[in-house]
Amino acid sequence: xxxxxxxxxxxxxxxxxxxxxxxxxxxxxxxxxxxxxxxxxxxxxxxxxxxxxxxxxxxxxxxxxxxxxxxxxxxxxxxxxxxxxxxxxxxxxxxxxxxxxxxxxxxxxxxxxxxxxxxxxxxxxxxxxxxxxxxxxxxxxxxxxxxxxxxxxxxxxxxxxxxxxxxxxxxxxxxxxxxxxxxxxxxxxxxxxxxxxxxxxxxxxxxxxxxxxxxxxxxxxxxxxxxxxxxxxxxxxxxxxxxxxxxxxxxxxxxxxxxxxxxxxxxxxxxxxxxxxxxxxxxxxxxxxxxxxxxxxxxxxxxxxxxxxxxxxxxxxxxxxxxxxxxxxxxxxxxxxxxxxxxxxxxxxxxxxxxxxxxxxxxxxxxxxxxxxxxxxxxxxxxxxxxxxxxxxxxxxxxxxxxxxxxxxxxxxxxxxxxxxxxxxxxxxxxxxxxxxxxxxxxxxxxxxxxxxxxxxxxxxxxxxxxxxxxxxxxxxxxxxxxx
Amino acid sequence: xxxxxxxxxxxxxxxxxxxxxxxxxxxxxxxxxxxxxxxxxxxxxxxxxxxxxxxxxxxxxxxxxxxxxxxxxxxxxxxxxxxxxxxxxxxxxxxxxxxxxxxxxxxxxxxxxxxxxxxxxxxxxxxxxxxxxxxxxxxxxxxxxxxxxxxxxxxxxxxxxxxxxxxxxxxxxxxxxxxxxxxxxxxxxxxxxxxxxxxxxxxxxxxxxxxxxxxxxxxxxxxxxxxxxxxxxxxxxxxxxxxxxxxxxxxxxxxxxxxxxxxxxxxxxxxxxxxxxxxxxxxxxxxxxxxxxxxxxxxxxxxxxxxxxxxxxxxxxxxxxxxxxxxxxxxxxxxxxxxxxxxxxxxxxxxxxxxxxxxxxxxxxxxxxxxxxxxxxxxxxxxxxxxxxxxxxxxxxxxxxxxxxxxxxxxxxxxxxx
Numbered sequence: 001x002x003x004x005x006x007x008x009x010x011x012x013x014x015x016x017x018x019x020x021x022x023x024x025x026x027x028x029x030x031x032x033x034x035x036x037x038x039x040x041x042x043x044x045x046x047x048x049x050x051x052x053x054x055x056x057x058x059x060x061x062x063x064x065x066x067x068x069x070x071x072x073x074x075x076x077x078x079x080x081x082x083x084x085x086x087x088x089x090x091x092x093x094x095x096x097x098x099x100x101x102x103x104x105x106x107x108x109x110x111x112x113x114x115x116x117x118x119x120x121x122x123x124x125x126x127x128x129x130x131x132x133x134x135x136x137x138x139x140x141x142x143x144x145x146x147x148x149x150x151x152x153x154x155x156x157x158x159x160x161x162x163x164x165x166x167x168x169x170x171x172x173x174x175x176x177x178x179x180x181x182x183x184x185x186x187x188x189x190x191x192x193x194x195x196x197x198x199x200x201x202x203x204x205x206x207x208x209x210x211x212x213x214x215x216x217x218x219x220x221x222x223x224x225x226x227x228x229x230x231x232x233x234x235x236x237x238x239x240x241x242x243x244x245x246x247x248x249x250x251x252x253x254x255x256x257x258x259x260x261x262x263x264x265x266x267x268x269x270x271x272x273x274x275x276x277x278x279x280x281x282x283x284x285x286x287x288x289x290x291x292x293x294x295x296x297x298x299x300x301x302x303x304x305x306x307x308x309x310x311x312x313x314x315x316x317x318x319x320x321x322x323x324x325x326x327x328x329x330x331x332x333x334x335x336x337x338x339x340x341x342x343x344x345x346x347x348x349x350x351x352x353x354x355x356x357x358x359x360x361x362x363x364x365x366x367x368x369x370x371x372x373x374x375x376x377x378x379x380x381x382x383x384x385x386x387x388x389x390x391x392x393x394x395x396x397x398x399x400x401x402x403x404x405x406x407x408x409x410x411x412x413x414x415x416x417x418x419x420x421x422x423x424x425x426x427x428x429x430x431x432x433x434x435x436x437x438x439x440x441x442x443x444x445x446x447x448x449x450x451x452x453x454x455x456x457x458x459x460x461x462x463x464x465x466x467x468x469x470x471x472x473x474x475x476x477x478x479x480x481x482x483x484x
Numbered sequence: 485x486x487x488x489x490x491x492x493x494x495x496x497x498x499x500x501x502x503x504x505x506x507x508x509x510x511x512x513x514x515x516x517x518x519x520x521x522x523x524x525x526x527x528x529x530x531x532x533x534x535x536x537x538x539x540x541x542x543x544x545x546x547x548x549x550x551x552x553x554x555x556x557x558x559x560x561x562x563x564x565x566x567x568x569x570x571x572x573x574x575x576x577x578x579x580x581x582x583x584x585x586x587x588x589x590x591x592x593x594x595x596x597x598x599x600x601x602x603x604x605x606x607x608x609x610x611x612x613x614x615x616x617x618x619x620x621x622x623x624x625x626x627x628x629x630x631x632x633x634x635x636x637x638x639x640x641x642x643x644x645x646x647x648x649x650x651x652x653x654x655x656x657x658x659x660x661x662x663x664x665x666x667x668x669x670x671x672x673x674x675x676x677x678x679x680x681x682x683x684x685x686x687x688x689x690x691x692x693x694x695x696x697x698x699x700x701x702x703x704x705x706x707x708x709x710x711x712x713x714x715x716x717x718x719x720x721x722x723x724x725x726x727x728x729x730x731x732x733x734x735x736x737x738x739x740x741x742x743x744x745x746x747x748x749x750x751x752x753x754x755x756x757x758x759x760x761x762x763x764x765x766x767x768x769x770x771x772x773x774x775x776x777x778x779x780x781x782x783x784x785x786x787x788x789x790x791x792x793x794x795x796x797x798x799x800x801x802x803x804x805x806x807x808x809x810x811x812x813x814x815x816x817x818x819x820x821x822x823x824x825x826x827x828x829x830x831x832x833x834x835x836x837x838x839x840x841x842x843x844x845x846x847x848x849x850x851x852x853x854x855x856x857x858x859x860x861x862x863x864x865x866x867x868x869x870x871x872x873x874x875x876x877x878x879x880x881x882x883x884x885x886x887x888x889x890x891x892x893x894x895x896x897x898x899x900x901x902x
Contacts, residue, residue, distance in 0.1 A: 116848040117841040118855040141535045145592045161591060181519035182529040186591060221588050227494055228589075231501035232540060232550060237747070237765055239543025247539040257538055265541045388569045392562070424560055424672035439665040 016046045017061035020097065023050045023194075024170035026089040033101050034075045038068035043105050048097035076107060080114045081125075088128035090170045099124055135169045140178055142251050145188060146219040161188040164215035164254060172197060176204055191215050222256040229257040235268035286400050290319060293400050297370040300397070303390045305371040310335050315366025315401055323362070323479055324407035325349075326398065328416040328449055329369035332381050340365050345451040349413075352450070352465070356472040358479075364405050368412075368420035369394045391419050408442055408482045409435075411475055414449030421446075432471055435478065445478070447471035491575055497585065499575040503555040503566050504601060507658075508714055508744040509633070510536075512547040512596035515653040515709035518629040528590060528597070528630030530653065535596050548599040548633060549589055553577055553614055557603030561660070561671035563719045563748060566603045576605075579618040586622060590630055597631030597653070598622070604637065612640035612648065619651035631709075638674075638682035645682065646706075649689055654709035654741070657682050659734065662727045666720030683738045686711050690739070710741035717768055719748040723796030724767070725789045728774055732785035735778070745771045770798040777805055780836050781829045802887060806832040809869060810887055819871040820851050832890070833865035865890060 018032050029048070036046060047061060077085075085100050093099075103121050106113055116122055143163045150157030161183070172190070176197050179190065189198045191210035198205040243261075252258035287293045297312040306312075313330035316339060325341075333343035341349055353360050368391055374381040386394070398420050402410070412418045418426050421444050422436070428448055435443040448471075453464050491499075513534030520526035536545035554576035555566040565572055577585075586598045600618055604611050615634055622628040634652040636645045649655050657679060661667045664676040686707070693706030713734060715727065722730075731743040747768035774791070777783040791808040792798050799807050809816060809832045818827050820842055828839045841859045845851060853875040857863040868877045868886060 112848070115844045117845045118849065118851070118858050123858065137533075137535070141537050143593050147592070163593070178529075178531070181521045181531075183527065183591070183593075184520040184523065185525055185527055219592065221592060224494060224497060224585070225589060225592070225594050227498055228501050228549070229538060229540065229546065231498045232505050232546060234505050234540075234542045234544070237542045239765075240541055242543025243539040243541050246536065246545070255538065261541055268541065388560075389571075392569065422672055423562065423669060439669055 014041075014045065015061040016041060016066070017063050018046060018048050018065075018097075019063065020048065020050045023052075024090050024173055026086050029089060029097055029100065032065060033104055035065055035068050036101070037075045037104060037108060038072035039066040041066065043098065043102040046098070046101060048101070050094065050097070053094060075104070076111055077104060078107070078111065078114060081107060084114075084125050084129045087132045088125050090132045090174055091128040092169045093128060096128060099128070132169050132171060135167055136171050136175050136178075138251065139165060139167055139171060139175055142247075142255055143179075143190060144255060146216040147221070148216055158187045161186055162215050163188070163190045164210070164212050165190055165192050166254065167192060167194070168250075170194065173206070180204060218256075226257050226260055230260055230264060233264055233268075235264070238265065238268045240265060286403065288404070290314070290401065290404055293397060293404075297397055300370065303393045305329075305369065305373045305386065305390055308371065308374065310372040310374075311338060312370045313338055313340055313367060313372070314370070315340060315364055317364030317366075317405075318362065319364075319405060321362060321364035321405055322408045322483065323358070323475070324364045324366065324402065324405060324410045325360075326410060326412045326417040326420065327365075327367045328414045328451075329367050329386055330372045331383055331451075332372065332374070334367075335372040340367055344454060345449065348450040348453060352468055352472055356469055356476050358472060358476050364401075364407060366398065366401055368398055368417045370397055386416055388419065388425065391416055392423070395420050395423070402440070402442075406440075406442070409475065409479055410438070410442060410444045411472075412444060412446045414452065417449070418444075418446045432467070433474060443478075445471065445475050493581060493585065496575040496577055496581070497551070499573055500552045500555060500577060501550065503572070503603075504550045504552045504599075506565065506746060507550065507599070507601060507635075508544075508746040509656065509712060509742070510545050510547045510550060510599065511654075511709075511712075511742065512631040512633075513709070514741060515631060516705060520627070520629050523627055523629075526627035526629055527587070528628050530596070530629070530631050534631075537594055537596065547596045548631060549586055549595045549597070550599040551577070551582065551585075551601075553579070553582065553600060553602035553611070553618070554605055555603045556605045558606075559604055559671070559673040561674065563660075563670050563716055579614055579621060582618045583621045583626070587626060587628070590628075595630075597628075597633070599633040599635075601635035602637075604639075608637045608639035609641055609644060612637050612644045616644060616647050616651065619648065623651050633709075636682065636686070638679045642682075642685050645685065646689055649686065649693075649707040650704055652707050654712060655686055655707045656712045656714070657686070658714045659683075659730075660714070660716060661720055662715050662717075662722040662730045663720060666722060670719060680737075683711065683713070683734075683740075687738045711738065712740055712742040712744060713738075714744040714746055716748050717745050717771060723792070724771060724774070724798045725792045725796040727771060728778075728785055728788050728792075731775065732778060743775065745775075764800060766800050767797075770800065770804055774798060774804045777808075781805070782826055783808070802890065803832070805830070806865075806887075806890060816869045817871045817877050818869060820856055821846055821872065831866060831869045833860060833862060833869075835860075 016036065020028055081103060088096055088100060099121060103125060106121070113119065114122060143165050145161035145163045148160040148162055150159060172192050172195055179188065179197070180199055183199070185201055187200050189196060191214055193209055196207035196210045198207055252261070287296055294314040297314060300306050300312065313334050327341060330340060331343045331345065334340055334346070340346070350360060369386045372381070373384045373386050373390070375384055410421060412421050415425060415428060418428065418431070421438065426446070428446055431446045432448070435445055438444050448464060448468055450468070453461055453468060456464055511534050512530070513532065515530050515532070517531055519529045534547055536547050538546040540546060552566070554574070555572065556574050556576060557566045557568055560568040582598070582600065589595045590597070598618070600615055602611050602615055619632050619634060622632065632652045633654045633656065634648045636648050636655050636657050638657050645655070659679055660671055660674065667674055667676050689706050690710060693703065696703035697705070715730070717727065734740050734743055745768050747765050774788045777788055778785060787808065788804060790811060791804045798804050809830065815830065818831055820828065825839060825843060828834055828842060829836065838860045842851065842856065845855065845859065849855065850873050853863065853867070853872045856866065856870065856872060860866055867875070868890070
């Protein structure tokens with residue numbers, strides 16, 4: 001019945017040639033395709049030819065559009081097909097319009113065929129759609145405008161931003177809206193080999209194909225942009241594959257920053273090793289015995305103190321002590337004796353420990369910084385306080401000692417020891433007398449360093465000695481509680 | 485301080501972009517649609533999908549101008565290159581300089597917008613005010629409609645942080661480390677409870693603004709792209725199980741859009757409290773994969789943790805989904821013609837898109853192995869776990885060497901490990 005009707009309008013065996021006015025003219029394709037489907041012209045009897053395409057091969061074909069019979073059925077096409085087809089029509093594949101027609105033809109008898117993702121035609125149109133969307137997305141991303149300053153003396157002239165871009169598909173016109181919405185108050189032009197767009201804040205004008213030379217060759221802002229690109233790159237992580245996947249080489253030639261890539265890649269490994277070296281990050285595994293620490297600290301040169309003429313001083317005391325007493329660093333006499341707290345401050349400490357009844361031999365006594373820091377004055381080596389960075393560097397060793405001895409309570413004497421335990425500088429007067437929980441479950445008590453008492457006289461010294469004793473007494477009491 | 489004045493914008497940019505690169509996020513997606521069309525002098529648009537305007541050789545997307553206002557900082561966080569005790573060169577932008585730079589880059593289509601963070605100078609409030617001032621000039625004086633991501637400072641007053649949310653598309657607060665103990669140890673000036681309190685406040689502001697928007701069309705928007713956070717991986721002893729657990733708690737409690745992971749990387753002038761070597765980059769990748777499993781594949785945090793090995797870490801040689809499947813082989817093979825969507829999503833090698841395609845296609849045909857091959861990237865990975873009309877893996881899921889068979893070749897691994 002249907003066949004009989006359509007024969008009135010289509011000659012049997014006619015070969016149709018459809019010449020598209022523009023390579024991205026989806027509207028034209030749609031009109032022609034609708035009429036051809038209504039006239040029931042099968043896909044293999046139509047040649048779709050785009051501008052510049054070789055239409056002469058089909059010189060014998062029928063170029064007039066067929067007129068559908070007045071009672072022809074409406075052509076069916078679902079939303080999904082239309083959405084894909086609009087994009088796929090912009091693809092550079094010369095067979096795209098034939099594919100679209102073939103799908104439209106098949107949809108007439110199987111309206112739900114677009115759901116069949118395993119069908120070859122369905123997969124192809126999805127591929128084309130995806131490629132076009134990707135190309136559009138890359139155009140949004142990789143177009144680079146260059147500023148053309150207005151000529152001097154011309155007051156009416158505006159700043160004009162011009163870009164040169166080479167899209168892979170026929171996407172220029174379809175993406176005009178994006179740049180219009182984004183740069184609505186700028187005068188801009190996008191030049192491509194297929195055509196050009198010009199926006200003057202009010203109207204969009206289309207222009208003829210352009211050449212690279214028509215666009216400006218640079219922009220002063222590009223130096224800043226390149227330096228940003230180089231600075232934001234983290235040379236510690238090189239993932240060239242990931243970069244190439246998203247920013248293929250074909251785009252590089254129109255991106256000012258891409259010229260830096262080879263040198264950034266080459267410099268990356270070198271820079272990382274330099275960073276690690278400069279960062280004194282050469283520690284390996286934590287030593288597992290006190291003997292190993294002893295040996296390692298003697299070889300430690302991770303801060304400038306280690307380079308002085310001195311010898312490391314290891315902590316001493318029972319390996320399973322409940323109490324760890326931590327000072328600042330060895331002094332002159334400790335350095336010579338190779339033992340902690342044997343000089344004047346150590347002797348004063350012994351007096352106070354005995355007074356409150358703490359047995360020094362039961363405690364593990366050590367220092368935050370393992371080497372003696374000093375300045376030479378004549379024959380004398382004058383004590384120098386370690387810097388925050390030196391304490392932080394040396395923290396590695398005291399933490400290794402803590403991990404082995406596992407004391408229940410740590411008494412840090414002085415600001416340096418407190419920093420070594422807490423990682424930050426605290427005020428002794430604010431934190432003394434109260435336990436500070438540490439992450440390994442032990443608790444920290446902070447007090448003054450005995451050498452501080454040595455530097456005071458008279459009532460001030462008495463006052464500080466009283467506070468020191470009070471701290472030690474509190475520690476002793478707490479130790480007894482913990483032992484229970 | 486005087487020396488700083490002589491820094492040119494170029495020098496400052498170098499220092500302050502370099503200092504900002506340890507923040508992983510550069511996303512510009514998921515915000516409200518904006519356009520400058522029809523505005524008097526406005527510039528910029530956001531259309532939902534983020535755009536990466538360039539990629540650096542580290543494989544990361546460059547979408548936003550990501551800089552610090554200043555890298556001077558009164559805090560002393562050990563993992564941070566800008567900590568007080570670090571010897572890095574310091575610089576400081578004025579808010580106007582940041583605005584000019586953002587607009588100049590934006591007009592040339594280099595960027596989607598600005599991601600501004602800062603070291604803490606003077607006080608947390610002062611710093612936060614400066615950050616907000618940049619956003620204010622951009623939005624109010626230049627009618628800038630591009631993307632703005634502001635890092636907010638948990639120690640700053642809620643009032644100022646709220647102001648940031650009114651200008652920004654997204655706000656974020658870094659939790660920094662996956663465990664509180666790690667934070668105490670490596671970021672002694674920060675307080676986990678204060679950070680979570682600030683995130684909770686932002687969450688409340690977000691829901692309030694959303695509520696108001698439903699009732700009043702012109703109610704002010706508050707960070708339409710939501711809030712996110714970042715965790716540093718490999719700087720403390722936290723295992724992947726700890727990290728996944730923390731991330732899922734954060735997603736639940738603060739309705740975060742994203743949790744970013746940043747593999748701790750050696751920083752210049754590092755503190756010795758830090759671990760010694762950087763964790764393999766692949767670890768960060770595996771964590772992101774596990775993040776995806778929870779967000780898009782219906783895995784519960786507990787299930788992702790089941791994929792970890794005895795040491796609490798995810799295997800590095802295979803992805804977490806495959807690791808889970810190998811542990812729970814009794815759940816396979818899955819019949820692609822009958823299985824539910826949830827079951828299909830668990831098949832290693834089948835992504836969300838492939839699963840949707842399978843579900844759509846099987847209404848039209850009974851799927852054979854060939855058909856499935858057309859819908860997936862690699863059928864070899866999928867094959868051991870599925871049944872089709874013409875394919876049934878014979879005892880394959882019982883094979884002890886299945887893991888070796890499916891693990892990517894070492895050469896491929898290197899590509900990520902770089």
